[in-house]
Amino acid sequence: MKILTAQQLKRVDQITLEKENITSIELMERAANTCAEWIIKHYKTHHNFYIFCGSGNNGGDGLAIARILKLKHYIVSVFIVSNAAYSDEFEENFERWQKTGGPTKSLHSDDDFPDLSNKNIVIIDALFGIGLNREVKGLTATLINTLNHADNDIISIDIPSGLHADNNATNLHAPIIRATHTLTFELPKIALLLPENQEFSGSLNLLSIGLNQNAIAQQESNYEWVTAAYFHNRIPKRNKFSHKGTFGHVKIVAGSLGKIGAAILSSKAALRTGAGLVTAEIPYCGYTAMQSANPEVMVIPNGEKHLDKRIDLDDYHIAIGPGIGINEDTEKETIRLISRTTEPLVIDADALNILAEHKEDWDKIPRFSILTPHPKELSRWIGHWKNDFEKLELTANLAEELGIYIIIKGAYTTTVTPKRNFFFNSSGNPGMATAGSGDVLTGILIALLAQGYSSEISCLLGTYLHGCAGDLVALEKGEPAVIASDIIENLGKAYLQLTKIPQS
Ligand SMILES: NC(=O)C1=CN([C@@H]2O[C@H](COP(=O)(O)OP(=O)(O)OC[C@H]3O[C@@H](n4cnc5c(N)ncnc54)[C@H](O)[C@@H]3O)[C@@H](O)[C@H]2O)[C@@H](O)CC1
Ligand SMILES: Nc1ncnc2c1ncn2[C@@H]1O[C@H](COP(=O)(O)OP(=O)(O)O)[C@@H](O)[C@H]1O
Ligand SMILES: [K+]
Structure with missing residues (x-):
């Protein structure tokens, strides 16, 4: 609308x-x-x-x-x-x-x-x-x-x-x-x-x-209000003969000592959003936690307490950032990763903070990648803005210049596109201002990319589903009680609501 x-x-x-x-x-x-x-x-x-x-x-x-x-x-x-x-x-x-x-x-x-x-x-x-x-x-x-x-x-x-x-x-x-x-x-x-x-x-x-x-x-x-109606005829049905390879292999590059939860949440969200396979590349210290919390996820250990080794690309759809921390090795590998692939990435959290300090490498970010900053992270990329219109303009300049999508998180999360369009998400509630809720969004976005959705639809559908799942939790438990894990558990219901597939 x-x-x-x-x-x-x-x-x-x-x-x-x-x-x-x-x-x-x-x-x-x-x-x-x-x-x-x-x-x-x-x-x-x-x-x-x-x-x-x-x-x-x-x-x-x-x-x-x-x-x-x-x-x-x-x-x-x-x-x-x-x-x-x-x-x-x-x-x-x-x-x-x-x-x-x-x-x-x-x-x-x-x-x-x-x-x-x-x-x-x-x-x-x-x-x-x-x-x-x-x-x-x-x-x-x-x-x-x-x-x-x-x-x-x-x-x-x-x-x-x-x-x-x-x-x-x-x-x-x-x-x-x-x-x-x-x-x-x-x-x-x-x-x-x-x-x-x-x-x-x-x-x-x-x-x-x-x-x-x-x-x-x-x-x-070029301003749009995104409601459920936007997705009418935009969510294809799964083919009867499809197999897990049809829905893509996601790799979540995340976590460091004390922040393995971020990797767990992103990986689980990717599974619940329908990715065929999910691999988590995490430091060894998170191995047992990840395998216990998400038995469906495969794990590639990288480093002991933080990521410090080359990240393999293979045929993965890669999201990087949740909980990786800011460390010299991790910084080096993050920059190496963006330089070696042309496939769209989802870039979140500390990967955003790392790259914000390396302006000279921004042109290596693959086209149509998705960046998911909250306003504080965004300010590290575009500097200070005098008012919200200037914020939108500066973000659009960056999106256009680099050919990327930028999701400004918050109430009415706004997707800014390389063509300078602004999509305001209508779902979500302040209960979602809770630890790990952004990590969940990262998992959702990469799972949608892996399933073949365009970067634009992944941003719009991802933010909408995320907000809708958060609304379902708030309705049941009240806004203050919303936690990130509950958002993941309600992704299925949010999807059903959107596609109106009757629950039996
Ligand atoms: N058929 C229609 O046009 C409809 C109009 N609707 C209503 O009409 C509203 C718009 O009405 P209007 O265009 O008459 O404008 P408003 O009722 O918003 O008020 C503007 C009026 O105040 C004057 N004005 C503007 N700035 C002023 C200021 N700083 N100090 C003092 N006076 C000032 C203007 O000269 C104008 O007379 C909508 O917001 C909506 O509420 C709705 O009833 C829907 C249908
Ligand atoms: N007031 C709000 N209304 C709707 N959604 C919100 C609100 N506050 C935060 N959110 C959503 O919650 C998520 C928070 O992400 P983020 O700040 O990265 O958290 P974290 O780093 O803890 O995962 C974003 O998707 C954001 O849009
Ligand atoms: K009024």
Whole structure:
């Protein structure tokens, strides 16, 4: 699903109106109904809503939501930041709201702000949507700060008011609503997916309002939101006569004294993702641990406590890095490895840290290799970034120059491609911020490459499956209890969910 700019979304709104022969008011009514449905479902015990409306169509949404909730017997009050000009849809919905007889207050100064000492009152923020294009100032700025200081839940409609939908980088210190939940229409807005804006959106909920899908597909965008739908028809069935050779031989080059667990996790994840054969090349000190934990894995010992010998290539699909540590010998062998193969590698953890120090060797990294840095590791490759857009641009420069894929790990893990496309992963949860969860991703990625998936699909499918398995664990055990081994154990279920193969 594409991620569009505010301007493109307005175009899509317009095409939807023409193609479906509906009015803007009718589309707004759809949007409001979907929001009201969500609110009623999630706030069963709250009966009192304060709805703050701006003068544009976001305010129009707020007024329509107010009416729908009022007609369902909730206690609703509307507050309008007074303005010289209101949009037509606002005017129409204001009239409809007034007919319900619900209370309305115009805000002319902060003396008009309501008392928010009752924490059970739920605030609905319909001040600004994606039409906002400059910093919020004056009374609305004061109102946003006041709402942020209250302890009430805030539900933002479409986007937290004050946030610029496309690029908020220069607006970070402006007044912006800090929502508990954001109900955004149809597609996520790019600003909602970037870590620098994390304090604003709260839980992000995508609500479909039936925008024209062809119109969305026609818009040019190199930002994509990856959901289960992306993989429809992209995961081939296993051939009845296939054998373990069909699904590739993975080699996990990993581990050092005290960090053998990383190698165990990556190897197991590769098996659970469907690699035909898995060999772990690890220091001898991990031999027994690996054989006991993963009897299916073959082991090639390399070094005593750390990797210090030449790594054989053979026909392996190789991932290198988890737990290898930073040691002179290991450094030498890592660089030797990238220089000797043209097959895509998965490069993670300390292999990333080692290579970050050897810029002169970067051009030896095989094309279409996959690098999996978390932001700290990434900064060793691209240096400091001023904002998240610059981070994406600098990463794309590197991906393009070296012809590689870079997976920036974190919430909404982002795959950056050599063609400068950015894929944001929709699955996963903060429970996955736990030791070894990145090692699991490495095993998944190399197993997908071994099975013949392209580097691009391996990145997208790998990050999606990883997140989906993490979500299944969180659902069952709660986010704090998620551990890397559980993610591995749920890879099968995640795969079944994605391919909808009935479980018998
Ligand atoms: N048919 C449609 O167009 C639909 C629109 N929808 C809603 O409409 C929203 C977009 O509405 P609009 O384009 O009217 O814009 P907004 O309601 O987001 O607000 C922008 C309005 O505020 C003014 N403004 C911009 N920056 C300002 C600032 N810093 N200080 C004060 N005023 C400022 C603009 O001139 C404009 O009047 C969406 O986010 C969504 O909530 C939804 O109802 C879906 C359907
Ligand atoms: N808040 C989050 N939401 C979703 N996924 C997350 C979050 N935090 C971390 N993750 C995922 O967990 C993994 C952590 O990897 P990494 O930092 O390399 O951990 P480790 O080195 O312990 O294995 C990544 O795949 C990352 O995307
Ligand atoms: K809003």
